[in-house]
Amino acid sequence: MKAVLLNGSPREGNSYTALAALKKGFTHIEDLVIEEIAAGDVSVSPCLACEVCHDSGMCVFDDDTNEIMDDIVSADVIVFATPVYWWGITAQLKLIIDKFYSRSSQLMECKKQVGIIAVGQMPVEDTQYELIRKQFECICGYLGWDIAFYNAYSAYDAGDLAENADAIAEIEELWKQIK
């Protein structure tokens, strides 16, 4: 089984901490290969809507897009951890998700289990977390993927989530949602 952990944050902050806690739990899953992608560290140009990928299945850019898409296509599990930026996911993560367009028919053919962790400054009751949940429900519904978990946490400074022992303990148990 292969899991891709996609960190939408440009910093080693709360999303990074969440994925580290998740990884600790994921060690319970037998034969799991983990691939980590930090959206802030990769080079992914914005989609041009040139449609070349619709014939070739490849993005025209000579950047990290095609390699990342190879990882996404071959993954059984994809976990998105994203800070909330302006009531939504980060631009860095959205650049990568936009490129799913280049492999959409392939991605629809292979069922995936998806986990989502959203971290924002606002309390977890804020509408922003519902907006993000809805966006992923639409994306996963379109691609035919299953959402195994969606968890939201309130944290602001880079070290805040690490100090929330209850949140970390909860994230470490999320591997149990993967079938």
Ligand SMILES: Cc1cc2nc3c(=O)[nH]c(=O)nc-3n(C[C@H](O)[C@H](O)[C@H](O)COP(=O)(O)O)c2cc1C
């Ligand atoms: C550009 C920017 C926009 C942000 N917008 C929001 C927002 O709309 N709602 C919110 O709750 N927090 C917002 N935040 C705060 C981050 O979501 C918060 O600091 C989060 O913990 C960052 O996650 P990270 O440590 O993984 O980078 C924003 C931060 C930045 C830098």
